[in-house]
Amino acid sequence: MEVDIEPGSGFCFGVENAVKIAEEALEAGADVYCLGEIVHNDIEVDRLKKLGLVTITYNQFEQLRDCKVLVRAHGEPPSTYEKAKENNITIIDATCPIVHSMQEKIKRVQKVSREEEGQIVIFGKEDHAEVIGLLGAAGEKGILITGRHDIGKIDVTRPVRLFAQTTRSKTEYEVVAEIIRLKLEQEREKHPGNHLKVHNTICRQVSDREPRLREFSRKHDVILFVSGMKSSNGRMLFDVCKKENENSYFVSSPGEIDPGWLRDAKSVGICGATSTPKWLIQEVAGIVKKM
Numbered sequence: 501m502e503v504d505i506e507p508g509s510g511f512c513f514g515v516e517n518a519v520k521i522a523e524e525a526l527e528a529g530a531d532v533y534c535l536g537e538i539v540h541n542d543i544e545v546d547r548l549k550k551l552g553l554v555t556i557t558y559n560q561f562e563q564l565r566d567c568k569v570l571v572r573a574h575g576e577p578p579s580t581y582e583k584a585k586e587n588n589i590t591i592i593d594a595t596c597p598i599v600h601s602m603q604e605k606i607k608r609v610q611k612v613s614r615e616e617e618g619q620i621v622i623f624g625k626e627d628h629a630e631v632i633g634l635l636g637a638a639g640e641k642g643i644l645i646t647g648r649h650d651i652g653k654i655d656v657t658r659p660v661r662l663f664a665q666t667t668r669s670k671t672e673y674e675v676v677a678e679i680i681r682l683k684l685e686q687e688r689e690k691h692p693g694n695h696l697k698v699h700n701t702i703c704r705q706v707s708d709r710e711p712r713l714r715e716f717s718r719k720h721d722v723i724l725f726v727s728g729m730k731s732s733n734g735r736m737l738f739d740v741c742k743k744e745n746e747n748s749y750f751v752s753s754p755g756e757i758d759p760g761w762l763r764d765a766k767s768v769g770i771c772g773a774t775s776t777p778k779w780l781i782q783e784v785a786g787i788v789k790k791m
């Protein structure tokens with residue numbers, strides 16, 4: 501049986517950077533708290549916990565004083581930085597540079613939007629940490645839409661600046677943007693100022709994986725997709741594999757592999773989300789080879 505790892509699998513650049521920053525801070529001997537889980541992968545969270553990283557909730561953050569808190573790749577809204585300043589907390593900022601630049605762009609657009617009475621619309625997942633940060637940057641102008649069913653929240657008589665959470669599906673974003681464009685166009689005669697500006701904010705570290713995974717899934721008899729259950733790009737990328745190859749299985753750890761899945765397979769492909777560490781994918785490949 502051939503066992504093949506998708507070459508682009510493993511952490512994306514933003515998560516890899518955040519984990520490296522956490523490891524360096526821990527090596528320096530400091531107590532480091534991380535606001536929320538550093539990555540949507542329980543096994544990697546456990547590994548860092550053993551090195552001393554303490555994951556805290558937002559309620560616990562409110563109580564902390566005079567310490568170091570790591571902000572993960574998803575970023576945080578401005579209110580978190582304000583609270584840290586108030587409580588003499590040093591922020592170790594591991595916000596992904598791509599997310600950071602989107603937050604800054606939203607802040608700039610917010611000023612323009614105020615003048616033209618526009619709206620900043622974020623297409624993302626409710627309560628996702630990155631989305632909370634983006635909505636925080638948008639201030640009172642921000643509107644969250646989680647799918648096309650939410651488009652009714654937008655006032656189509658006013659200008660719209662559209663942004664997407666970095667890990668959303670590119671295809672879905674294009675569909676949502678097109679529906680909004682058509683709705684605004686229908687009102688254009690009466691409201692000539694209601695233009696739409698679509699910002700291309702889907703991260704290429706995720707969107708480039710979609711076509712690669714499609715091709716990879718077609719090449720193999722069985723696909724094992726390794727990801728934490730809470731990873732939103734994990735769910736989205738697994739769906740991409742499942743559409744191409746119905747013998748695709750989602751596993752969070754090597755212990756979840758059912759040997760029955762592999763019985764008649766001549767080739768097994770192993771891949772994962774942007775939050776899945778490469779070492780875990782290699783571990784899964786090792787177990788499959790032994791099986």
Ligand code: SF4
Nearest residue numbers: 512514596598666703
């Ligand atoms: S998916 Fe892209 S934007 Fe999100 S953390 Fe990774 S590199 Fe950064």
